[in-house]
């Protein structure tokens with residue numbers, strides 16, 4: 001599916017809002033912005049007055065992932081029924097032509113996508129993430145699999161990648177872009193560090209459109225995931241944030257439009273498993 005950029009499409013880029021009720025009585029509203037970024041607010045009622053605080057997203061997301069890091073892999077596989085592993089493998093298959101090159105995995109977390117990319121026998125995979133606890137667990141996994149020589153992990157922000165222009169053959173992100181504080185900035189940075197002709201592969205949650213999958217999915221996503229997440233991770237906020245961030249994310253054509261406005265070409269989207277997740281590919 002190719003997208004022709006139109007004014008109407010740009011205008012329609014996300015302005016939806018979504019509220020999560022927090023256990024302390026506050027709410028965590030999330031709103032998609034016209035740059036595709038997520039804005040988070042917390043509102044509280046104090047003495048009859050409504051107080052609204054803007055959440056500093058990067059700090060919020062970092063501490064959220066640091067706090068659930070120990071349970072992240074287990075919950076990932078459990079909540080997705082193991083299908084996340086298949087999605088990552090399928091996304092990596094889009095990179096066959098760059099086997100032997102340098103691959104950058106942005107928002108690498110515990111390195112599952114970087115590990116999947118290592119199967120292509122690249123010269124090197126570099127993973128960056130803002131959450132040190134996630135990276136520490138990723139390094140243990142790499143050592144256990146004997147991959148520490150090929151895959152290295154370092155702290156770094158998607159919006160200001162610590163790499164030279166044109167230094168990677170491919171850039172990949174799994175379940176990371178919807179968390180970026182500035183989605184347009186993150187996409188522009190990934191394009192900057194790619195060599196001309198280099199490939200971008202993004203795997204991200206999307207929302208099924210058709211009856212009855214949409215209804216089943218929304219029930220599971222909005223009710224079951226926050227409950228299981230809270231019970232197993234002990235962090236109710238983290239698993240309330242997950243559906244909020246997915247509900248406001250600019251998916252499908254809207255995400256392709258953001259890729260085009262960041263300067264990417266040959267953009268393509270593929271919906272997986274009734275549209276629960278999507279793979280986006282593009283080139284510099």
Ligand code: SAM
Nearest residue numbers: 065107108109129130131157158174175176179
């Ligand atoms: N890619 C991994 C995977 O497939 O399981 C981890 C995905 S996890 C849902 C999202 C990760 O994005 C977290 O580890 C978080 O710290 C990271 N992250 C969020 N915002 C980021 C940013 N602006 N720059 C770099 N990493 C970021």
